[in-house]
Amino acid sequence: MKPLRIALTKGRLEDDTVALLEKVGMNCDNVHNKGRKLILPIGDGSIEVVLAKAADVITYVEHGVCDLGVVGKDTILEHGGSFYELLDLGFGKCRFALAGPTGRNFFTGYHTKVIASKYPNVARSYFEGKAMDVQIIKIEGSVELAPLLGLADAIVDIVETGTTLKENGLAVIDTICHISARLIANEASLKLRKVEIECLAARMEQAKEEAQ
Ligand code: PRP
Numbered sequence: 001m002k003p004l005r006i007a008l009t010k011g012r013l014e015d016d017t018v019a020l021l022e023k024v025g026m027n028c029d030n031v032h033n034k035g036r037k038l039i040l041p042i043g044d045g046s047i048e049v050v051l052a053k054a055a056d057v058i059t060y061v062e063h064g065v066c067d068l069g070v071v072g073k074d075t076i077l078e079h080g081g082s083f084y085e086l087l088d089l090g091f092g093k094c095r096f097a098l099a100g101p102t103g104r105n106f107f108t109g110y111h112t113k114v115i116a117s118k119y120p121n122v123a124r125s126y127f128e129g130k131a132m133d134v135q136i137i138k139i140e141g142s143v144e145l146a147p148l149l150g151l152a153d154a155i156v157d158i159v160e161t162g163t164t165l166k167e168n169g170l171a172v173i174d175t176i177c178h179i180s181a182r183l184i185a186n187e188a189s190l191k192l193r194k195v196e197i198e199c200l201a202a203r204m205e206q207a208k209e210e211a212q
Pocket of ligand 1: 141142143144157158159160161162163164165207
């Protein structure tokens with residue numbers, strides 16, 4: 001049978017995901033010594049790890065070229081898509097927040113507020129929930145710059161330690177929701193390779209609980 005393919009988000013979630021796979025007994029030396037290789041067999045070779053950017057993890061899982069994926073709830077909320085969310089992996093914990101210049105009351109005044117975000121869909125649905133009309137501007141990175149430069153009144157962004165906000169004179173105005181890494185599965189794969197996938201998910205859940 002062909003290996004079960006699991007797409008992992010490169011960067012922040014990568015180390016914790018590999019540590020979890022090692023905890024369930026899979027040798028991940030190929031991932032540690034990957035060089036520039038992007039598809040890496042792990043364990044006895046029955047699983048293949050694919051390293052990808054967060055949004056691409058969802059794309060590969062949705063299209064069925066990867067059976068499973070590990071991706072942040074932030075990307076899931078922003079990107080959406082058709083797949084199963086199997087497990088909260090318990091790492092990559094942070095939150096979505098509305099943040100703005102310290103000491104300024106965001107909710108006063110009558111002008112249409114400008115919001116900068118890397119997550120325009122999350123920002124839109126947050127303000128729709130508040131029945132607030134805002135202008136949303138998409139920024140690709142270091143979104144904290146937007147209020148500092150006078151482009152936006154506030155930002156919707158991920159807050160982990162809060163250091164980036166603090167060091168730039170910004171503060172959380174409201175927490176939107178909590179975020180962590182999730183195990184997702186392609187819909188067809190979950191039917192066709194149900195036993196393998198459920199067995200791996202159960203082992204990952206057990207390893208997560210043992211670590212807590
Ligand atoms: C994220 C987020 C904040 C920062 C928050 O950015 O967009 O800028 O981390 O972390 P903190 O609360 O621990 O300071 P990231 O590092 O992913 O980089 P980017 O803004 O360039 O995308």
